[in-house]
Amino acid sequence: MTSRQEIILEFELQASNFDVAGEASSKTKRVLQQIGVRADVIRRIAISAYEGEMNTIIHSLGGTMRVIIFPDRTEIRFEDQGPGIADINLAMQEGYSTAPDYVRKMGFGAGMGLPNMARCTDTFDIQSEVGVGTKIMMVVFHSS
């Protein structure tokens, strides 16, 4: 039996679908627990996955979350279909949020999502184009 060096998880994220919001991150977390990644590393991966998942559901027109788990690291990629971020530096500032009112009433929209993701991960790359969409790529090393 050949040993697969990676586990790939793909999730479709629908805009404004709060029924299933968080499930993708939960499933990712479960797999990491099944393979024995350290609890504190799982915590960081789970938080950054969750923030990214919620961002996609709250702010985007819809997108995908792709998780690739290697023995030594986990890579998470988010890709959405818009609307894109005009000023990335502003978006990365703690406390800055463009969340609509109904979202804030649900307890989200504190403006900490992107900064949390950057803080919890070992590498964080974000690219965006207004009218096209946003791409995020993060890596967390299991031994970090």
Added chain:
Amino acid sequence: MDEYFHSVRLIASRCKGCVNCTKRCPTEAIRIRGGKAQIIESRCIDCGECIRHCSSHAKAAVTDSLADLALYKINIALPAPSLYAQFSLEFSIKTLLGGLLKLGFDEVFEVARGAEIVSLMIKEYLTRQDIKRPAISTACPAVVRLIQVKFPELIENLVTIDAPVEVAAQLVRAECTQKYHLTADEVGVWFITPCPAKMTACKQPLGSEKSNITGAIAISQIYGDLLKVLSQADEKVDCNSASWVGIGWAIAGGETSAVEVGNKLVVHEINNVSSVLEQVAMGKLNDIDYIETLACAGGCIGGPLTVENRFVAEARMKQRMEKIKNEYQVSGRSPLTEYHNDELRMSEWQAIEPRPILLLDENILKAMEKVELIEKILDGLPGLDCGSCGSPHCKALAEDIAQGRASETDCLFKLRERVRDLAQEMIALAEKLPPSLAKESEKSEE
């Protein structure tokens, strides 16, 4: 290697091998094997859900009994406040405590008094800057075990303070060994409890090496005996009786009221607790200071070893608390506002270890292979989660198969598919006769 002590046990003669407990277990710790329920020791958290839901009454908690009191020179009863809610208000708390003295106990010490001290300790603890928020209560041992097993990353959020009964036991032991001039092993300290998880915690304490409690007696076990002696019991008058602050711990929300903390959350019932802890693990509840998490709906009065319906119990408890409030107002007394640290020789809190039950293999590459294998097996299963195979749902069976603990044909539906495939093969074979034999139609022509 850990030896697991569990107070939750199976009475095999009553077990019908039905799927009820299997599907209710929050940690998927039960499998039906050989027509009987089997508890996987490493997964069991002693929450007692199976005791609650077994229609054949085949699940019970191991409990000490009044007969064990004979082994000790002096016996002390530590009644959990939930006990007071089991009896109607015609019996005052003082009468109930007096009743316990009639059952063979030499002394009675209310666990609620321990709860008041612990409330003050937690209040102080929450003012610290270095603790992880939200802080999670350690009052419910089933929840602590749930965290060990399913949310090990939240162990650092647990409040490192002993449960009220441990504090009570420590205080009363000190008092009595002095008063009676006895050694520790001559004194029996008995917790009267609604909770199997607390029973386990007495034998295998969380956070310390040894418990101060000798044993635990279920409320349901002692209820009948106590009821019989109540009419002749004298009221036990004690100037140190517990206030509503400590007694309130028995109902959900009582602990957080007692602790008087800012941003708090109260969650009860084990599945609700799981959902909320999932959110904490995702970093969602960071603005909450303190979470009171209880495995039983309604709090301890809803424990599996109680007798009274929890709504009735809650109403009674609240009435009793009101009564005490009024008494205090009249007498000018107030609840405890400080405790003496030197009275409690609190030993170093022992770190709580994670119990990673989800781990598929010690070797990460093998574990990754198993993850893929489980997905593949799960795809082939019908997804009905019926429990007929003895595992709680298809996902659990897929894992059991991948780990070599079960086979695909355990699934009734897979077995039926195989039988149908075999039957079709046999029919096909039956229609193919070798050319050397005469065909049926030719024979009849002769």
